[in-house]
Amino acid sequence: MSRTFPKTGSSTYTAPDADELVRRVAQVAAVAGTSAPFINTDAPIELVRCQVSRFVSSLGRPGTCRACDRTIFWIRTTNGKNAPYTREALSHFADCPAAATFRRDKTPQ
Numbered sequence: 001m002s003r004t005f006p007k008t009g010s011s012t013y014t015a016p017d018a019d020e021l022v023r024r025v026a027q028v029a030a031v032a033g034t035s036a037p038f039i040n041t042d043a044p045i046e047l048v049r050c051q052v053s054r055f056v057s058s059l060g061r062p063g064t065c066r067a068c069d070r071t072i073f074w075i076r077t078t079n080g081k082n083a084p085y086t087r088e089a090l091s092h093f094a095d096c097p098a099a100a101t102f103r104r105d106k107t108p109q
Contacts, residue, residue: 016088018048024089025052032059033078053087060085067098 016024018041029036039051060073065084072084072092084092093099 016090018043018045021048021052021089025055028056028059028075028085028089031077031083032075034059049088052089056085056087056089065092065096067101068096070096 018039022036022039022041025039026036037051037055039048041048056073056075060075060082063072063074063084064070065072070086070092072086074082075085077083086092086095093102096102
């Protein structure tokens with residue numbers, strides 16, 4: 001499955017398999033300081049995607065990326081900051097074609 005990003009026209013997205021989705025859910029749960037739900041990886045991939053999407057959307061508030069117009073969910077991390085995640089339980093900084101425009105300079109002032 002390939003997705004074309006509206007503002008850039010690139011199509012670098014590849015749909016993850018069930019095991020990858022479960023791994024991502026565990027990472028998101030750790031970031032949010034909660035436990036991950038049980039997801040049966042033997043179930044059809046559509047059902048796994050639905051379960052992952054429900055979990056991510058239950059953790060955060062919905063929004064839209066200003067750069068690529070994808071739906072994202074702002075999940076509060078254990079250190080109190082908000083982080084953008086996609087329905088596929090992936091940090092949106094990892095799959096947004098314009099992620100570099102949102103990075104902050106970490107040099108001390």
